[in-house]
Amino acid sequence: MKHDRPKISDVARLAGVSTATVSRALSTPERVSEDTRAAVQQAVEATGYRLNLAARNLRHRRTGGIVALVPNLANPFFSQILSGIASVLGPAGYNLLIADTRTADAQTLLDYAEPSRADGLIILDGTLPAAALQGRVPVVEACEWVPGLPAPRVKIDNRAAAGLAVDHLADLGHCRIGHVAGPRGNVLTEARLSGTVEALAARGLPFPEDYLYPGDFSLDSGRTAARIWLDQPAATRPTAVFFASDAMACGFIGEVQRHGLRVPGDLSVVGFDDIELVAHISPPLTTIRQPRTEIGRAAAERMLACLKGEARDADTVLPVELILRASTGPAPA
Amino acid sequence: MKHDRPKISDVARLAGVSTATVSRALSTPERVSEDTRAAVQQAVEATGYRLNLAARNLRHRRTGGIVALVPNLANPFFSQILSGIASVLGPAGYNLLIADTRTADAQTLLDYAEPSRADGLIILDGTLPAAALQGRVPVVEACEWVPGLPAPRVKIDNRAAAGLAVDHLADLGHCRIGHVAGPRGNVLTEARLSGTVEALAARGLPFPEDYLYPGDFSLDSGRTAARIWLDQPAATRPTAVFFASDAMACGFIGEVQRHGLRVPGDLSVVGFDDIELVAHISPPLTTIRQPRTEIGRAAAERMLACLKGEARDADTVLPVELILRASTGPAPA
DNA sequence: ATCGTTGATGTAACCGATTACATAATCGGT
DNA sequence: ACCGATTATGTAATCGGTTACATCAACGAT
Secondary structure, three states: OOOOOOOHHHHHHHHOOOHHHHHHHHHOHHHOOHHHHHHHHHHHHHHOOOOOHHHHHHHHOOOOEEEEEEOOOOOHHHHHHHHHHHHHHOOOOOEEEEEEOOOOOHHHHHHHOOOOOOOEEEEOOOOOOHHHHOOOOOEEEEOOOOOOOOOOEEEEOHHHHHHHHHHHHHHOOOOOEEEEOOOOOOHHHHHHHHHHHHHHHHHOOOOOHHHEEOOOOOHHHHHHHHHHHHHOOOOOOOOEEEEOOHHHHHHHHHHHHHOOOOOOOOOEEEEEEOOHHHHOOOOOOEEEEOOHHHHHHHHHHHHHHHHOOOOOOOOEEEOOEEEOOOOOOOOOO | OOOOOOOHHHHHHHHOOOHHHHHHHHHOHHHOOHHHHHHHHHHHHHHOOOOOHHHHHHHHOOOOEEEEEEOOOOOHHHHHHHHHHHHHHOOOOOEEEEEEOOOOOHHHHHHHOOOOOOOEEEEOOOOOOHHHHOOOOOEEEEOOOOOOOOOOEEEEOHHHHHHHHHHHHHHOOOOOEEEEOOOOOOHHHHHHHHHHHHHHHHHOOOOOHHHEEOOOOOHHHHHHHHHHHHHOOOOOOOOEEEEOOHHHHHHHHHHHHHOOOOOOOOOEEEEEEOOHHHHOOOOOOEEEEOOHHHHHHHHHHHHHHHHOOOOOOOOEEEOOEEEOOOOOOOOOO
8 A cells, every 4th residue: 555655766766767867857858868768757657656846846946836916806807817817827837826915914915925935926906015015026017006016017008998988978979978986096096087087178078076976896886876976967967977897887877777767868888897797788888898818818928028037127008999889879969 | 235035044043043943933932942932033033034935835745725626717606706715715824726627728637636736626617527636635626516526515505596596486476487507517507407397396387398498607698598588489488587697697688678578577587696796787686696705615614624634524505595686576467 | 869851952854856066988089 | 099078877965944853951759
């Protein structure tokens, strides 16, 4: 009865060579003779030997893992980015470790930036403390970013994206256009809001304070915004609203429909993200598509480049697209 | 200029003790004298020493990581379970590694079951080959399960859940009840389908072949099912449909609404999962709620128990709940 | 005074690989 | 026949901790 896993020395003994030769036969086959290679190969199969990664990693001073820090793992928006990351990291021989920045305490997060924990860090949460992440392992930021942190970023042009949405609504004849923003302090919130403000100004459209509704990207905050909108006088409230997230747009639409109003008859809606489901709700949502899988992939690729030492500092900016569906229509007369 | 990370021997030298003592001071403080402990503590701070996990793990023959194998990381259903898993594993000192079983090839997946890769495996994909996962690291199955695999399972009573849905529709007076199933061969599909069949039989209701619509849990397959349903004669087709997933229910509803039919006026719909969004679509979806976060948590806890050697073999069955919303109503006269 | 305990610490083997360096064998060139 | 270059392989140090075992001092009991 054998219980111990065979180690490299077991293979070496059986093949009649040294451990060094076995190691070479496995990792740099071109450096051993044909005969030896075959003998080692056979011994490996006979013993059922499998490399111990912990040992190799210790010697190589690497871990073979990349950590992704996400603000909320349960959010489908992030899971699709993670999917993109995983699809690149796996084939490259890296493990993807995932940590939820909201369930982990500060010390734990700091530990993730340890070189003995992971070889790199992909940050999807712009609210992390920059200082804690400095000077440890390579960092790449995706989607969101930490203002003070000098790291390659993969993102979209949020300002321009907001412009697309606003222009579309203005083209439909809407003059009173509102915006439901994301959580305060979030870098995406700021970019989308200022993009909205600029686009409206460029069109000469007004943007009074009460056309800006607070939100936090969540469904519920969209519903809350709807209640505020419903309370505003119908003659002067926005006839179209641009949302910083699809989730908020859904919450909003659900609530106004429940009050008997029609989208886009009474109100046009543009979302942000193009999460899968919004193509299937009724009405199907006009929205800004972010290439989420692509963002994840690009972030992972930049991380691999960093690890190879090919650090370019420029940001990667991926294109967005306005997806026209049925939630937007001409301004009511 | 110091670039090398301090190691335990640096701390030992500074504190004037041996490395063994430093190690003990850090991991079993009660085994060293008060003075020594203080000296070591001070040396640790002075040098900025941080433990190298790879080294410790090598010695301990563990990795500190648990792998979750998910069929599709981009699916929000799974990400919420992962969130539950992460919330337990993190505080317990384990890393969560995630692998997408669809983007990874067979060999890679097999590697994940290596003890040098991870200490345990949480499986969320019932279509994996049982043989490959045998006799390596501890395994826990969550939600889905691999039929031949003897491992603790965390799941819900899918049969009973289907019964809840069917009973609800029957109670509303529906006599022609359809079912949109999941992908063929999936254990959940089978359980929900047979639960549906049983519940209908118990009520004495018919279930002809054309009341069973194929699906694969996806939005699109729900839409496809809707097209089939729309083509059936209105006089004999189901007046209510129970779906094996919320996503399919959404796809279905979107499509029939686009054809001018009303839910629940013309058709009642019950979903499965209670993903967050379905409470906000219109009409809000009546559905079976699965405690996803709880499932993840329970799976992680069972894994921790396994690792401690407290293996109980019984399955954990978590309760489901029928959430009544507005997508179901009385059968049309 | 002697001996067995107990507690604190040091020595060195160990986890399982990789790899710098040393050594031996082979070969072509003069 | 001799020498340098090249190729294949072995020896042993190394990655950075942990821990079995040995050592030693202090102490109470006989």
